[in-house]
Amino acid sequence: MKIPDGKRGKALSKKNKNPIPMEHAFVDNARFGLYLVLPAQVMLIFIVVFPMLSAIYLSLTQWSPMAAAGSRWYEAYKYWGWLHNYWALIRDKDFLLAVLRTVIIVAVVVPIEFLLGLALSFLFLDKFPGKKILHSLILIPMMIVPAVAGFTFYMLFQNVGPINAVLSSILARPLDIPWLTGKVLAIISIMIVDIWEWTPLMFLILLSGLMSLPEDQINAAVILGASRWQRFRLITFPLLKPVITIALIIRGMEAIKIFDPIWIMTTGGPGTSTETISVYMYKHGFKFLKWSWVSAGGILIMIIISIASIYALKPIRAKEEEQAA
């Protein structure tokens, strides 16, 4: 029997000490591996490939469930529109604003979560009484169901609510800040919820990164008389960089999807001023039933994210290959 792939066979024969003839073992292993990944592959194809194809199909039409009485989705070709949806989308003010808003939210919350998390993780390097309890208290937000977090802050942000009350007692004058109904304030409120919920994750990642740093280098720097800032800039930061990159990517990936707290707190309002990509798509898909329009939007978003993901996933891929070697 011939080994299908000479190179891999050779590499394998060094490690494999089976009494069974090598070639058999290799073929068996490959086949067994194939069976193992089969269910995952099938699920992926079932859920991703078919919906993708039908999304592309629908996106090229003008069909909607309301388009004509009784016309099914596969009859959408009767409303064929080529790239009209795409062309209209990239000139649609609401869609572009939703994309822009999402980018702004991600660009604001991720760095803030990172800096807060970094500060917290440095604070938690010291020993102090009640450290374990405080650590747990800080971790709780990230385990709260996001929809519940949204509702909690909905209560907190009411005009006659605790946040306004605390602020007015600090500033010693009555305040009536419309957190959820002001156009800009509503976005800030949403950012606050995201920061509250996900700073703990940054903190957890960075703390575990800091704790696994080799201590002798830092100690050597102390002996050599390096200042705190020098120690951070020249030693801690470079060593921590891979962890930081991964933390930022993971958080950025999830932040783009933001939906639950917004839907609970403002349903995209006032007007459209808190519509992010997900909220825009949900509204147009399930309130206005513009299915072909939303399909085109979905495809556009996926193209953008696919391009971004090639770069974003690079560090994780590199780490994987490094571990495999």
Place this chain on the structure above:
Amino acid sequence: MEQKLYIRILKYILVLVLALAFFFPVYWIFTMAFKPYVEWTAAAGKIYWYPNNPTLDNFRTIFSKQLNMNAMSETAVRPIINSLIVSIVGTIIAMVAGVLAAYGISRFKAGGSLPFSLLQLRMFPPIAIIIPIMIMWAFLRMIDKWYGLVIIYGVVTLPFATWLMKTFFDDIPNELNEAAVVDGCSNLGAFLKVVLPLARGGIASTALFVFILNWSDFLIALVLTDRRWTTIPVHISKLQSALVGQLYGPKAALGLIAAVPPIVLGILIQKYLVRGLTFGAIKK
């Protein structure tokens, strides 16, 4: 390198303030759930910082059919059972496919680009693809059915299950199952009798982690369920009364019920939270 005392005290105060700030919303929903009507209604016009007369009324409200504010026709019993069923079955689906795939990837380098396709899947906002899925589900008559929901849950959490399990399988030395194969075990036998028992702890942690993710979902259940199979988060969003508007108290009670399982389980698997959420890229 001892720091000056006042710096240490300042830092300690900073930690306390931050921890309290992060904990305050949790405190708020917890106490809100036990406040009587007069303390949570907006009509009160003032804020009660803690329940003056703690009561279980809110819990009674969400579980009783005939409400004093005649707001809802449905109790929270179904949504709670629904949430449990779909989260557990979704977890089982993700775990079966994920454990197998992770072992294939970890030991046999099978699947080619599968691991990265899974990561990419995780990057896409689910909303981008939910309309075609809804059409597909309507076609297969799986809207508002538990099996319609669990299949999506299984796929959405599959990347986490696969990547987290892969890190656990990577930790088990290859020699162990090679030895089993030498002793006459088949590949399957070695996997079932040697590797799986060794990975027990990892499987349990991964399953709890995936359960938390499924339990926390809102968007997918919002789209794919209607009446019969709404989950807790969807039920919370629907809990309104025409008479008194937002039902803060009852909503907070249900929110508390939704919040407790992930917190308890999350603290239980704290060690693996970072590993899970970073797809194993950070292993501490």
